[in-house]
Amino acid sequence: xxxxxxxxxxxxxxxxxxITNYVTVNDCANVLLACGASPIMADDAAEAAEIAALCGGxxxxxxxxxxxxxxxxxxxxxxxxxxxxxxxxxPVGAGASALRTKTALELMERIRFTVIRGNISEIKALxxxxxxxxxxxxxxxxxVTKENLSQAVAFAREFAQKTGAVIAITGAIDIVADGEKxxxxxxxHPMMSSITGTGCQLSALTAAxxxxxxxxPLEAAAxxxxxxxxxxxxxxxxxxxxxxxxxxxxxxxxxxxxxxxETLEKLAKAEIC
Amino acid sequence: xxxxxxxxxxxxxxxxxxITNYVTVNDCANVLLACGASPIMADDAAEAAEIAALCGGxxxxxxxxxxxxxxxxxxxxxxxxxxxxxxxxxPVGAGASALRTKTALELMERIRFTVIRGNISEIKALxxxxxxxxxxxxxxxxxVTKENLSQAVAFAREFAQKTGAVIAITGAIDIVADGEKxxxxxxxHPMMSSITGTGCQLSALTAAxxxxxxxxPLEAAAxxxxxxxxxxxxxxxxxxxxxxxxxxxxxxxxxxxxxxxETLEKLAKAEIC
Amino acid sequence: xxxxxxxxxxxxxxxxxxITNYVTVNDCANVLLACGASPIMADDAAEAAEIAALCGGxxxxxxxxxxxxxxxxxxxxxxxxxxxxxxxxxPVGAGASALRTKTALELMERIRFTVIRGNISEIKALxxxxxxxxxxxxxxxxxVTKENLSQAVAFAREFAQKTGAVIAITGAIDIVADGEKxxxxxxxHPMMSSITGTGCQLSALTAAxxxxxxxxPLEAAAxxxxxxxxxxxxxxxxxxxxxxxxxxxxxxxxxxxxxxxETLEKLAKAEIC
Numbered sequence: 126x127x128x129x130x131x132x133x134x135x136x137x138x139x140x141x142x143x144i145t146n147y148v149t150v151n152d153c154a155n156v157l158l159a160c161g162a163s164p165i166m167a168d169d170a171a172e173a174a175e176i177a178a179l180c181g182g183x184x185x186x187x188x189x190x191x192x193x194x195x196x197x198x199x200x201x202x203x204x205x206x207x208x209x210x211x212x213x214x215x216p217v218g219a220g221a222s223a224l225r226t227k228t229a230l231e232l233m234e235r236i237r238f239t240v241i242r243g244n245i246s247e248i249k250a251l252x253x254x255x256x257x258x259x260x261x262x263x264x265x266x267x268x269v270t271k272e273n274l275s276q277a278v279a280f281a282r283e284f285a286q287k288t289g290a291v292i293a294i295t296g297a298i299d300i301v302a303d304g305e306k307x308x309x310x311x312x313x314h315p316m317m318s319s320i321t322g323t324g325c326q327l328s329a330l331t332a333a334x335x336x337x338x339x340x341x342p343l344e345a346a347a348x349x350x351x352x353x354x355x356x357x358x359x360x361x362x363x364x365x366x367x368x369x370x371x372x373x374x375x376x377x378x379x380x381x382x383x384x385x386x387e388t389l390e391k392l393a394k395a396e397i398c
Numbered sequence: 399x400x401x402x403x404x405x406x407x408x409x410x411x412x413x414x415x416x417i418t419n420y421v422t423v424n425d426c427a428n429v430l431l432a433c434g435a436s437p438i439m440a441d442d443a444a445e446a447a448e449i450a451a452l453c454g455g456x457x458x459x460x461x462x463x464x465x466x467x468x469x470x471x472x473x474x475x476x477x478x479x480x481x482x483x484x485x486x487x488x489p490v491g492a493g494a495s496a497l498r499t500k501t502a503l504e505l506m507e508r509i510r511f512t513v514i515r516g517n518i519s520e521i522k523a524l525x526x527x528x529x530x531x532x533x534x535x536x537x538x539x540x541x542v543t544k545e546n547l548s549q550a551v552a553f554a555r556e557f558a559q560k561t562g563a564v565i566a567i568t569g570a571i572d573i574v575a576d577g578e579k580x581x582x583x584x585x586x587h588p589m590m591s592s593i594t595g596t597g598c599q600l601s602a603l604t605a606a607x608x609x610x611x612x613x614x615p616l617e618a619a620a621x622x623x624x625x626x627x628x629x630x631x632x633x634x635x636x637x638x639x640x641x642x643x644x645x646x647x648x649x650x651x652x653x654x655x656x657x658x659x660e661t662l663e664k665l666a667k668a669e670i671c
Numbered sequence: 672x673x674x675x676x677x678x679x680x681x682x683x684x685x686x687x688x689x690i691t692n693y694v695t696v697n698d699c700a701n702v703l704l705a706c707g708a709s710p711i712m713a714d715d716a717a718e719a720a721e722i723a724a725l726c727g728g729x730x731x732x733x734x735x736x737x738x739x740x741x742x743x744x745x746x747x748x749x750x751x752x753x754x755x756x757x758x759x760x761x762p763v764g765a766g767a768s769a770l771r772t773k774t775a776l777e778l779m780e781r782i783r784f785t786v787i788r789g790n791i792s793e794i795k796a797l798x799x800x801x802x803x804x805x806x807x808x809x810x811x812x813x814x815v816t817k818e819n820l821s822q823a824v825a826f827a828r829e830f831a832q833k834t835g836a837v838i839a840i841t842g843a844i845d846i847v848a849d850g851e852k853x854x855x856x857x858x859x860h861p862m863m864s865s866i867t868g869t870g871c872q873l874s875a876l877t878a879a880x881x882x883x884x885x886x887x888p889l890e891a892a893a894x895x896x897x898x899x900x901x902x903x904x905x906x907x908x909x910x911x912x913x914x915x916x917x918x919x920x921x922x923x924x925x926x927x928x929x930x931x932x933e934t935l936e937k938l939a940k941a942e943i944c
Contacts, residue, residue, distance in 0.1 A: 146712070147420040147693040147696060147712075148696050148697055148700055148712050149697060149700075150420060150421050151421055151422060151424065151425070151594065151595070151697065152697070154421055154422075154594035154595075155593065155594050155643055155644055155647065158592050158593065158594060158643055159592070159642055159643050159644070163535060164594065165491065165494070166419070166420075166421050166461070166462050167462065167463075167491070167495070168462060168464065169462075169463060169464040169465060169497060170465075171465065171495075171496075171497045172463070172495035172496070172497040172498065175494075175495045175496065175497075176494065176495055179494060179495075188712070189712050189713065189714060189715075190713075190715060190718070191714065191715040191739065192715060192716075192717065192739075193464065193465075193466060193739060218711065218713070221711070221721075221722065221725060222713070222717075222718035222721045222722055222725075223717075223718070223721065224715060224717045224718040224721075225718065262709060319704050319705070319928070320701065320704065321697065321700035321701050321704060321710065322697070322700075359640075363640055366929070367905075367909055367922075367925060367926075367929060368925050368929075369705055369924060369925030369926065369927070369928025369929050370701055370704055370705050370924060370925070370928045371701055371705070371920070371921040371922070371923075371924035371925050371928070372921050372922075372925050374644070374701065375644040375645050375648065375921065376640075376644070376645075377644075378642060378643065378644035379640060379641050379642030379643070379644050379645050380640075380642065381642065382592070382642025382643045382644070383639075383640060383641075383642050420693040423693060423694050424694055424695060424697065424698070424867065424868070427694055427695075427867035427868075428866060428867050428916055428917055428920065431865050431866065431867060431916055432865070432915055432916050432917070436808060437807075437867065438764070438767070438807050439692070439693075439694050439734070439735050440735065440736075440764070440768070441735060441737065442735075442736060442737040442738060442770060443738075444738065444768075444769075444770045445736070445768035445769070445770040445771065448767075448768045448769065448770075449767065449768055452767060452768075466737065466738075466739060632913075636913055647917070648917040648918050648921065649913075649917070649918075650917075651915060651916065651917035652913060652914050652915030652916070652917050652918050653913075653915065654915070655865070655915025655916045655917070656912070656913060656914075656915050
């Protein structure tokens with residue numbers, strides 16, 4: 126199944142509009158190219174709707190959120206909704222500041238998201254309408270473990286029902302759920318958290334995957350999560366003793382670039398849960 | 399000839415002012431350092447003219463164009479013109495939104511550009527005053543091929559005459575033309591289009607080359623195009639099976655860094671056309 | 672001593688708030704992760720004070736300075752001061768434009784900095800209240816050499832006394848001084864100047880080090896300077912003939928990532944001067 130998802134991206138080469146932070150924007154663009162999609166970054170209100178219309182899907186990421194680009198998020202999101210294009214929300218740092226929490230909640234009110242992807246602390250902040258996130262990383266006390274997994278899955282499913290979006294909560298164990306069904310995904314490597322932007326990259330990939338697979342957003346999002354994790358595993362396998370997080374960052378994007386559908390199908394560690 | 403162009407850059411170490419997008423800005427800075435130039439990025443209206451005066455050349459790139467930085471483009475461009483400094487325009491995404499097309503056309507009205515470098519769709523959008531670009535990539539239907547090459551060269555030459563700028567249209571085959579003469583350049587590798595920012599990097603390099611070679615802008619721009627393409631070829635030669643676009647991106651900048659004039663002269667595949 | 676400084680960072684994993692330029696922001700985030708700290712980038716006035724309060728330390732960098740983010744610098748700095756959190760200033764390009772010089776001076780008036788780190792031209796511009804910097808690089812005529820070292824150390828010490836901050840002047844020879852004591856540091860490699868952002872990365876590292884070692888800011892800053900230089904040396908040792916500044920950039924962050932306290936202690940070339 127994941128194989129087909131991947132092949133659809135490589136075949137359709139979806140054009141993805143990104144309104145995203147300036148920290149990891151280059152990685153997002155390169156990982157989109159790596160997976161076979163095509164990126165465009167455009168965050169000014171004067172062109173946001175026009176670019177959204179030109180593209181097949183939209184990725185909104187609130188890292189380095191600022192007053193200048195918030196209006197563009199709404200305009201692009203509304204345009205994408207009007208045209209029936211998939212929209213992904215990455216609520217980076219929701220819960221860490223009122224600006225981020227408030228903006229994410231307003232975006233969710235006015236825009237219909239296909240997928241919302243974040244770490245557990247960010248998703249909790251959205252579900253509770255507040256939060257106590259430790260910056261842009263998940264709080265340790267929130268972490269999804271084998272012990273609290275069924276509880277976390279139930280939470281994801283409920284939030285999916287409430288929002289109508291596929292909810293992707295990523296961490297050591299990833300959960301991808303819609304109101305009916307959930308995947309637990311065990312791909313990835315702990316060293317991925319030593320790089321900035323693996324979450325942002327995954328959201329960009331997710332936008333490409335749901336755009337190229339419009340009828341199966343849950344499976345498409347799960348495939349993107351497996352891809353990012355599998356790329357993290359393969360990239361880790363290439364590291365020498367002298368390599369650190371900078372080389373690892375490059376190798377992960379390389380691994381996305383070199384991944385084919387058959388390999389992804391083989392490496393994916395996803396189960397319905 | 400290209401050898402001399404390159405050596406002048408390495409010898410004079412021109413300081414280049416960049417007002418550019420935040421997607422590929424780091425690559426632009428590093429490729430300028432790689433070629434022997436020195437970058438400064440400054441996009442606020444309050445310092446644009448002052449920084450332009452401090453520098454030897456200016457590179458204006460309209461990727462992630464926004465209202466905050468447009469005034470700085472005009473102020474810096476006018477100052478550079480007043481001082482007789484070379485100015486390069488990279489009309490990223492011209493034709494993809496009214497904001498970008500309109501801003502690029504206004505820049506061309508008020509500022510005298512030494513070189514305008516873009517893909518064929520972007521340059522057509524400027525020539526026609528409108529466009530139907532597919533995001534930031536050239537439209538397939540526009541592509542310059544062996545079959546339509548003489549037509550594309552004539553178009554480039556005419557647009558050069560009309561604008562007074564050297565026109566560099568880059569793609570599988572590159573055309574660099576002024577009103578009198580044109581070079582067709584066959585360097586490069588198809589995989590370069592799987593990286594974000596090779597075009598932006600080339601525009602930055604072009605600014606360095608025309609600044610260090612003020613009397614021969616056509617040849618200087620052609621040398622920069624050959625350099626970028628030759629770097630893409632050499633970098634491709636280093637890739638292993640596990641390497642993808644992220645490693646390729648690094649190796650291209652590495653190749654610019656390691657290139658010397660003699661090697662460039664040998665690798666350049668440019669002919670007058 | 673440097674060993675302990677490093678181990679404190681790895682143990683405490685300080686959360687560092689960065690208001691920094693968009694050229695090297697990704698490198699700053701990755702180098703903070705590499706050293707064991709955790710980065711958050713947030714530059715909007717609406718959340719600056721809140722994020723500063725959430726973090727343990729603050730890093731203000733005026734590269735690509737612009738009107739939108741200046742208010743956030745003041746708000747975050749004042750909040751950090753109120754809470755007794757360390758604050759680092761990197762006056763990128765001070766002396767190159769009135770906007771940068773003036774803003775840096777105003778920041779110094781209203782905010783108490785723990786460390787001010789820049790190249791000799793930038794620090795001179797702050798000390799004199801003006802300057803003639805060549806862009807973002809130090810002016811050759813300013814360079815700290817063996818011949819003028821004692822003079823430069825006296826200047827650093829005086830400026831430290833005047834400002835109450837640790838002054839870190841980095842270049843071929845680095846000086847780290849408070850009002851009483853100064854370290855001269857001989858780590859590093861000339862090729863580091865062929866990469867954009869080694870200075871920005873060092874300022875980010877310095878913020879992490881002074882945050883995790885609040886009682887010894889002079890030694891903490893000196894340790895960060897040694898770390899960056901030692902990483903530059905180790906990374907250089909890995910380069911092959913085909914590698915240039917892009918690979919070097921990655922290897923330096925890798926080297927920070929792989930460095931341990933014992934190795935740092937061994938590699939550090941610091942002496943009281």
